[in-house]
Amino acid sequence: MTYRLEMKEMTKKYGDFLANDGISIQLKKGEVLAIVGENGAGKTTLMRMLYGLEQPTSGEIKLNGDQTQFYGPRDSIKQGIGMVHQHFMLFSDFTVTENIVIGHEPINNGFFNRKLASEQVQKLSDQYKIPVNPSKKAGDCSVGEQQRIEILKVLYQGAEIIILDEPTAVLTPFEVDELLKTIRYLADQGKSIILITHKLPEVMKVADHVTVLRNGRVTGNVKKVDTSIDELAKMMVGRELQQLSERNQLKGEPLLEVEAISIKGKGSKPVLDQLSLTVHRGEIVGIAGVSGNGQSELIQAITGLTSVDQGDIRLGSTNLTGKSVAFRRNEGLAHIPEDRFLWGAAKEATIEETGMMGYYNKKAFNKYSFILKKSFRGVVKGWIDRFEIKAKSLDDKSGNLSGGNLQKLIVARELGFETDFLIAAEPTRGVDIGAMEYIHEAILEKRNRGDGILLVSSELSEILLLSDRIAVMFEGKIVDILNRRDATEERLSVLMAGGKEDESSTKNTTTA
Amino acid sequence: MNLQRKIQQLLKPLSQPLLAVLIGLFTGALAIALIGESVIDTYKVMWDGAFGNFYFLTATLARATPIILVGLGLAIAFRAGVFNMGAEGQMVLGAVCAALASLYVPGSGFVKLLSAFLAGFLAGGLWSLLAGWMEVKYKVQLLISTLLLNYVAVLFAGYLVAEPFQDKSGSAALAQTPMIDQAVWLPKLFTGMSVHMGFVIAVIGAVVLYVALQFTSSGYEVRMLGKNPFFAEYGGINKSKVLLFSMFFSGGISGLAGTVEVLGSQYRYVEGALTVPGYAWTGLMAALLANSNPLGTAAAAILLAALQTGAMGMERNTEVPLEIASVIQGVLILFVTAKFTLNWWKVKKKASDINGAV
Numbered sequence: 001m002t003y004r005l006e007m008k009e010m011t012k013k014y015g016d017f018l019a020n021d022g023i024s025i026q027l028k029k030g031e032v033l034a035i036v037g038e039n040g041a042g043k044t045t046l047m048r049m050l051y052g053l054e055q056p057t058s059g060e061i062k063l064n065g066d067q068t069q070f071y072g073p074r075d076s077i078k079q080g081i082g083m084v085h086q087h088f089m090l091f092s093d094f095t096v097t098e099n100i101v102i103g104h105e106p107i108n109n110g111f112f113n114r115k116l117a118s119e120q121v122q123k124l125s126d127q128y129k130i131p132v133n134p135s136k137k138a139g140d141c142s143v144g145e146q147q148r149i150e151i152l153k154v155l156y157q158g159a160e161i162i163i164l165d166e167p168t169a170v171l172t173p174f175e176v177d178e179l180l181k182t183i184r185y186l187a188d189q190g191k192s193i194i195l196i197t198h199k200l201p202e203v204m205k206v207a208d209h210v211t212v213l214r215n216g217r218v219t220g221n222v223k224k225v226d227t228s229i230d231e232l233a234k235m236m237v238g239r240e241l242q243q244l245s246e247r248n249q250l251k252g253e254p255l256l257e258v259e260a261i262s263i264k265g266k267g268s269k270p271v272l273d274q275l276s277l278t279v280h281r282g283e284i285v286g287i288a289g290v291s292g293n294g295q296s297e298l299i300q301a302i303t304g305l306t307s308v309d310q311g312d313i314r315l316g317s318t319n320l321t322g323k324s325v326a327f328r329r330n331e332g333l334a335h336i337p338e339d340r341f342l343w344g345a346a347k348e349a350t351i352e353e354t355g356m357m358g359y360y361n362k363k364a365f366n367k368y369s370f371i372l373k374k375s376f377r378g379v380v381k382g383w384i385d386r387f388e389i390k391a392k393s394l395d396d397k398s399g400n401l402s403g404g405n406l407q408k409l410i411v412a413r414e415l416g417f418e419t420d421f422l423i424a425a426e427p428t429r430g431v432d433i434g435a436m437e438y439i440h441e442a443i444l445e446k447r448n449r450g451d452g453i454l455l456v457s458s459e460l461s462e463i464l465l466l467s468d469r470i471a472v473m474f475e476g477k478i479v480d481i482l483n484r485r486d487a488t489e490e491r492l493s494v495l496m497a498g499g500k501e502d503e504s505s506t507k508n509t510t511t512a
Numbered sequence: 513m514n515l516q517r518k519i520q521q522l523l524k525p526l527s528q529p530l531l532a533v534l535i536g537l538f539t540g541a542l543a544i545a546l547i548g549e550s551v552i553d554t555y556k557v558m559w560d561g562a563f564g565n566f567y568f569l570t571a572t573l574a575r576a577t578p579i580i581l582v583g584l585g586l587a588i589a590f591r592a593g594v595f596n597m598g599a600e601g602q603m604v605l606g607a608v609c610a611a612l613a614s615l616y617v618p619g620s621g622f623v624k625l626l627s628a629f630l631a632g633f634l635a636g637g638l639w640s641l642l643a644g645w646m647e648v649k650y651k652v653q654l655l656i657s658t659l660l661l662n663y664v665a666v667l668f669a670g671y672l673v674a675e676p677f678q679d680k681s682g683s684a685a686l687a688q689t690p691m692i693d694q695a696v697w698l699p700k701l702f703t704g705m706s707v708h709m710g711f712v713i714a715v716i717g718a719v720v721l722y723v724a725l726q727f728t729s730s731g732y733e734v735r736m737l738g739k740n741p742f743f744a745e746y747g748g749i750n751k752s753k754v755l756l757f758s759m760f761f762s763g764g765i766s767g768l769a770g771t772v773e774v775l776g777s778q779y780r781y782v783e784g785a786l787t788v789p790g791y792a793w794t795g796l797m798a799a800l801l802a803n804s805n806p807l808g809t810a811a812a813a814i815l816l817a818a819l820q821t822g823a824m825g826m827e828r829n830t831e832v833p834l835e836i837a838s839v840i841q842g843v844l845i846l847f848v849t850a851k852f853t854l855n856w857w858k859v860k861k862k863a864s865d866i867n868g869a870v
Contacts, residue, residue, distance in 0.1 A: 305745060326748035337746060346740035357736065357747035361729050369729050 002065035004029045004192050005050075005081075005161055010059035012045050019045040021216040022059075027161065032183060032193045034203040034224075037213035037236055038432035039404040040390060043196050046213075047163055050194075051083050052076045082159030084150045086166045092139030097121045099138050100153045124152055129185055144175035151182065155191075162186065163194045168202055169430045172291055172458065180206045198236070198432050200229045212236055233433060242437050244465070248448055251468065252281030255452035256302070256421055261311030263297055263476075271297045272308070273476040279421070279452040284443070286467030287456040288492050294476040295456050296338060299425050302454070303335050304328045315421060329358060334414040338425035338456065340403070344410040347399030351391055354398040354406075355380045355413050383412035387438060404431040411439050415446065422446060425456040440466060460489050474498045529801045529812065532847040540840040544832055554832050561825015562818035568825065570705035574777065576817035577707070578603070578769040578786070580714040582795025583802075583809040584721050585636075585765030590804040591725060592758035593738035598643060598658030599766045600792035601665030602636035606767025608669040609635035611689045611774045611781035612677060614696040621695025628696060629771055636767020637760045639665060644759030648752045654759075670783045679780065687783035698776035710772030717765065718810040725806065734758050769795070794820070797841065800848045816841070 005027040012020040020042045027033050037043050048054040050061065052070030060067055063079060070076045073083075090099050097118045106113045106120065121134045130148050132141075138149060147167060154162055164183070168176045183206050187193055197203060203210055203224070210227060212220030212235040220227075220235035234240060256279040265271035272294050279285045289295055300306040302313055304325040313320045318331050329335075337343035345354040356376060359365050365376045380394055387408040391401060398406060411427060424443055428436040443466060447453055457463050463470055464487060471481045472495040480495050541551045562572050582599045589596035610632035617627040643661055646652035670687060673679075679690040698709040725731035733754045737744040745751050770786055778785050786792075794816050801816075802808030823837030 303746075324748070324750065325745060326750065329748045335746070342740075342742050343746040344743065346736055346743045348739045349736065349743075353732070353736070354743075356732065357743065360732050366729060370727050371729060371732060373727070 003027060003062070004031075004064060006062040007046070007050065008060045008062070010046060010049060010061075011057045012042075012049060012054060013057045018216050020049070020056075020059075023213065023216070023218050025211050025218075027192050027194065029192055030187050030190050031208045032187045032195060032206055034195045034197060034207035034210045035213065036196075036198055036200065036203055036210060036232060038198060038434055039402045040215075041213040041236075042216040043213055044165070045216075047083070047165065047194070047196060050076070050081065051163065077157050077159070080158060080160040081163065082154030082157055082161070083163040084147065084154060084165065084167060086169060088146050088150055090138040090146055090149060092137065094138055095134065096132050096136050096138055096141065096145075096149055097134040099149050100124075100134075100156050102153070104157060121152065121156070124155055128152075128155060128182070128189065130155075130182055142175075143170050144172070144178065147171070147175075147179065148182075151186075159191070161192045161194065163196065165196045166198075166430070167195070168197065168199060173460070174290070176202065200232050200236075203232065204229055214238055237433055242441070244440060245444055245448065247444060247468075248282075250282035250448070250450060252283075252450060254278050255281050255316060256454065257312075257314045258298075258302065259312040259314070261301055261308045261313065263294075263301065263306065264309050265297075269475060271476050272301065274311070275476065275478055276311075277454075277471060277478060279454050281420070281452050282447060282450045283468045284447050284453045284455055284466050286463035286470045287454065287473055288460060288463050288470055288496055289473035290496050291458055293473045295425075295473055297476075298473070299335070299338065299423055299454075299456060302328075302423060303333065329417075329419075332419040332421055334417045334419040334422045336411055336414050336422070336424045336427050338429075340407055340410055340429075345398045345406055347397065349398055350395050351398050351401065351409065352377065352380055352394040355383065355409060357413065358417065359413075379416070383409065383416065387412050387435075404435045407431050408435055408438070411442065415442055420451050422451065422453045423456070424453055426458065427455070428457075428459070428462060460492055463492070464489065472496055526808075529803075529808070529848070532801065532844055533815070535847055536840040536843040539843040540836055543836055543839050547832060549830060549832050554826060554830055554836075557829050558819075558822035558826045560822075561828070562822035564825070566702075567705060568821065570702060570707040572818045572821045573711050573814065574706040574708065575789075575821055576814040577710045577714050577776070578773050578791040579795045579798055579813040579817055580810045581710075581717060581769035581772065582766050582792050583798035583813045584714070584717055584806055585762045585769070586796055586799040587802070587804040587806055587809050588721070588725075588734065588758050588765070589762040590799055591738045592734045592755060593741060594644075594647075594755060594758065595655040596640060596643070596658050596759065596762050597655055597796075598640060598661050598665075598763070599769075599795055600787060601658075601662035602640050602763040602766035603770040603792055604669045604786055605639050605665045605770070606632035606636035606764075607770025607774045607786055608672055608689075608781045609767070610771035611692060612672075614692040614775065615677075615689060621693060624693065624696045625775070628692075628775060629768070632767045632771030632774075633764040634767070636770065637764030640763020640766070641756060641760045644756045648755060666787060669781070673781055673783055689781045691780045692775070696775060697779060698772060700776075706777065708772070708776030710776040713768070713772060715810060717768075718806045721806040730754075730757070766792070766795075789820075794841075797845060797848065801844065 003026045007023065007025050010020050010023045023042065023046055025033065025035070035043050045054065049056045050070070052072045052075050061069065068079065100121050101117045106116045118134045125132050130152055132145060132148050132152060138146060141149065167179060171179060180202060183193055183195065195207060207224050210220065210222050210224060210232060211218060212232060214236060220232065258275060258277040260274045260276050261272055262270050262274055263272040275298065287295055297306060301308050304323060307322065315331050315333060320328050320331065341347065359376060360371045365372045377394060383389065384391055389405045389408045391405065401409065414422065427439050427443065431439065443453060455463065455466055468484050469481055470487045470492065471478045472492060474496065475498065482491065544551050544554045561568055563569050582603055586596055586599055610628040613631035614624045614628040617624050639661065643654055643657040646657050647654045673689050674687040677689050678685065679688050681690060701707050701709065701711065725735060733744065733749045737749060737751060737754050741751060769791065773786060774781055795813065798812040798816055799809050801812040819837050819840060823834050826832055826836065827834040
């Protein structure tokens with residue numbers, strides 16, 4: 001039989017660098033093909049060639065058995081290939097309908113036929129069971145909705161092959177489930193899907209076939225039913241996964257004490273409502289919760305990025321309430337931010353400059369208010385070696401680092417302060433397995449040295465893996481705190497949804 | 513390989529403004545051709561008018577002096593990510609206060625000179641700080657407040673020299689202060705030439721500002737605030753403090769632009785002498801053209817001044833009207849502000865980027 005799409009021996013060279021080295025993939029009608037690999041494995045390059053954004057050095061592409069070539073996205077779209085990018089490309093002031101039909105608007109006597117467009121979108125939405133509100137503005141849509149708009153846009157353009165680039169990186173667990181259902185449904189309707197990801201549980205849930213890339217080569221090509229997460233991970237990383245270090249028992253005296261803090265917020269409900277929490281030395285406290293239940297505000301309140309209306313925050317014996325960010329950092333607080341591009345770095349600044357934040361005014365790197373760049377460069381180079389950050393040069397822009405590498409830089413910077421207390425918010429979001437292991441190990445190591453860590457993550461697996469105690473947040477409150485040995489994904493999910501746990505299991509909680 | 517990269521790094525920030533200038537000149541050429549004049553001859557006359565002999569060269573540098581200083585002041589604000597549009601008002605207030613200080617502060621010429629500089633800097637700085645404070649305290653948009661404060665400053669300065677401090681000695685009652693004492697004059701760099709000590713001050717200012725922005729903690733704070741205010745705040749930089757600090761220096765240096773014009777060239781504050789030639793707006797263009805790099809701003813300021821003095825020479829010697837310079841400048845503004853070239857460059861770069869891989 002002929003495949004719907006076949007890429008044969010695709011090679012792409014940039015100078016001496018082989019980004020893709022003889023990669024072949026096959027895709028049948030109605031099939032979900034997952035392409036997995038770590039950052040820099042060559043997934044994106046391969047897809048860029050398929051989407052016409054890059055021309056291959058060698059190799060051939062066959063569509064329904066016929067050899068073809070793509071000279072640009074427009075060309076690919078015409079031949080039935082659509083791509084949903086990781087970062088959405090929507091006009092936030094346009095409605096959902098306008099965003100979907102853009103470039104292919106139904107025309108009536110030279111005018112945009114808005115009514116017809118809206119009907120078409122509604123029909124498409126019903127046909128593929130992808131719910132959207134056609135008249136809503138894209139800017140008012142949630143992340144999950146925006147992604148659905150992107151998928152509909154591709155369908156509207158008549159795509160038979162849909163490429164989804166890291167589609168779940170930005171979604172909540174619930175939205176991920178919905179998306180996976182949609183992907184399955186589209187495949188059942190005869191569409192072919194290419195899913196680019198490094199999240200293996202999702203691959204196992206939705207894919208039919210898996211192609212694994214590492215360093216620009218194919219290291220695995222298997223049917224889903226014949227493989228397992230462990231096997232895929234091994235093919236991806238090229239070695240067995242590490243086991244985390246032992247955790248020694250050393251919960252010490254209270255370090256961070258949050259006492260009944262409240263933030264009113266704009267709506268009728270307070271964003272933080274009389275929240276209390278303690279992190280001890282030698283302890284990792286995980287915060288679980290569906291995003292938007294006050295986790296971000298809690299982090300900002302502790303770090304001083306937002307002020308509280310009520311309550312106290314203490315670090316050791318120092319009261320932090322109302323103090324500046326700089327004061328808190330000097331008192332021994334480091335912070336891996338939840339959004340690395342918004343808070344953690346300046347894209348236009350060099351890698352060195354992004355790394356320098358918080359160090360530039362430290363005595364060791366500052367003389368007569370001149371920054372001692374030479375001494376500092378050594379420090380950054382140390383981070384780059386230790387965390388295996390792939391950077392062209394320290395003078396390259398931070399924005400040119402891949403997400404995972406930038407995250408590693410930020411983690412290295414914040415760990416480098418060697419503070420007693422660390423807030424780690426989404427420390428491994430969008431990061432590959434290798435980097436994730438590194439970061440987890442580093443956090444655990446810090447705990448084992450007797451420092452206190454507050455871990456906030458939307459990945460329950462991460463919370464369960466690292467935390468000594470797990471606090472569940474719902475609507476600005478901590479609804480329960482579970483000990484490590486008592487916490488399961490099921491129990492946490494129930495609490496996260498705001499459901500009270502039934503009597504049987506609640507009584508072993510520790511006080512905050 | 514390494515050297516090649518270094519050169520590329522040096523040239524890259526230059527490529528955008530150079531391209532803009534070339535397109536500007538090309539458009540100017542079209543306009544000249546439309547009038548029916550020879551493009552090459554006209555540009556030759558223009559070049560001669562700007563750099564043709566020592567006299568014209570120094571005239572260009574004299575004209576560039578206030579433009580450089582205004583550009584430097586604005587560069588600080590832009591680097592901090594705030595749009596200070598109030599250079600004109602800050603410069604004019606600086607000029608009038610410097611003139612008044614050199615007229616009325618008692619003491620030796622040196623004391624008068626120092627107080628003139630201090631007054632010029634403080635007047636511009638505080639005026640600018642006012643807008644910054646309104647932004648920090650009441651969230652009044654800086655872009656708008658600084659723009660509007662220009663009118664207040666220029667009209668107030670006009671009132672000062674038309675009423676209480678007007679020069680009544682001459683027969684014609686012009687809106688200007690009396691002439692300042694010769695002891696306070698900034699010396700000319702060459703006898704008979706118009707370029708004065710202010711030019712040296714401006715160039716030194718450019719170097720100092722470059723070093724300060726690039727190598728000091730305060731410079732780092734200013735730049736990070738401009739590149740990502742959230743990142744700056746997260747890292748413990750006091751946003752309001754740095755913003756106010758940047759606005760103060762930004763306005764202060766614009767005030768100095770007015771000061772050196774008064775002390776080095778006009779020897780009094782004359783109403784309209786600073787606003788009519790559009791120094792402030794040319795300075796703004798210089799800062800934008802150079803992407804707020806202080807050294808680049810100085811170079812761009814000289815270039816723009818040359819364009820203006822060159823155009824004057826052109827008008828003297830050819831049939832082509834002065835407005836050609838405005839055409840070229842207009843195109844420059846268009847290209848610089850639209851960042852057309854930058855985006856074009858980025859698309860080019862992205863296509864060839866190795867690290868496009870996720």
